[in-house]
Amino acid sequence: MRRYNNRLGIRGWIYAGNYGLERYLYFLHRISGLGLIFYLLLHIGVTSARIYGGAAWEQTMSLLSGPAFKLGEYVLMAGAIFHAANGLRLIITELGMCIGTPGRQEYPYVSSVRKQRRLMIVVMIIIAVLLLISGVDFFIL
Template sequence: MYAGRYPAERYLYILHRISGLGLILYLPIHVWVTGRRVAGPEVWDQTMAVLKHPVLVVGEFLVLAAFIFHAFNGIRLVLAHLGYTIGRPGHPVYPYPVALHRQRPLTVVLMMLVAVFLAVGAWEFMIR
């Protein structure tokens, strides 16, 4: 799997950090919007009307995309850190096998699942 100058896992690592930061920045906004429900039905309806603006709908989809990517990439990282993707030791024949090559199938499968979930999410956003 060719990903340019660096291995794909490095790009996934950077995107994992960016998506995590985006989700942390979204959390206070989410708490504030959800807290508007306590103010009554009129205030809630006004808030929901503002959130139907196309720019905010795109932002909401980006939050969904960040969540889906962050969750599945987190599963990949946990499995890698627990050693499930390292494989069994073999004979030390040069050139030595790199652990990243053993992780590639899991990376490809999980990123395909991310694509499927994003497609379903995009469909849900389009039919609203």
């Protein structure tokens, strides 16, 4: 009998329903991680221009000095801040901290995700503050 495959695929990372913020942070964490790896490869490629001499290096650097590059650098900074701070939250929760302990459940159930939500909010505030400070540093100062 024919079956219809209902697997969500990558769109299931992005949106799959009315879940809490943590499920969307899962997607952002993956994307920011992949972005950082991509940047690392790009960075190695760009800085290796130095082996072709000073002129090649100067030419590469002049390519990377426009306003679009500055915005790109800020996005990279934002990705690194998010990935680092959210990663710390994940390390804390994945080591069994701030998520509660097993026990007798009574309705309405309070899940481990709800229990770590305060930590998540604190981490998101820290990320927002760091993004603001780095934004001021990048574009105003």
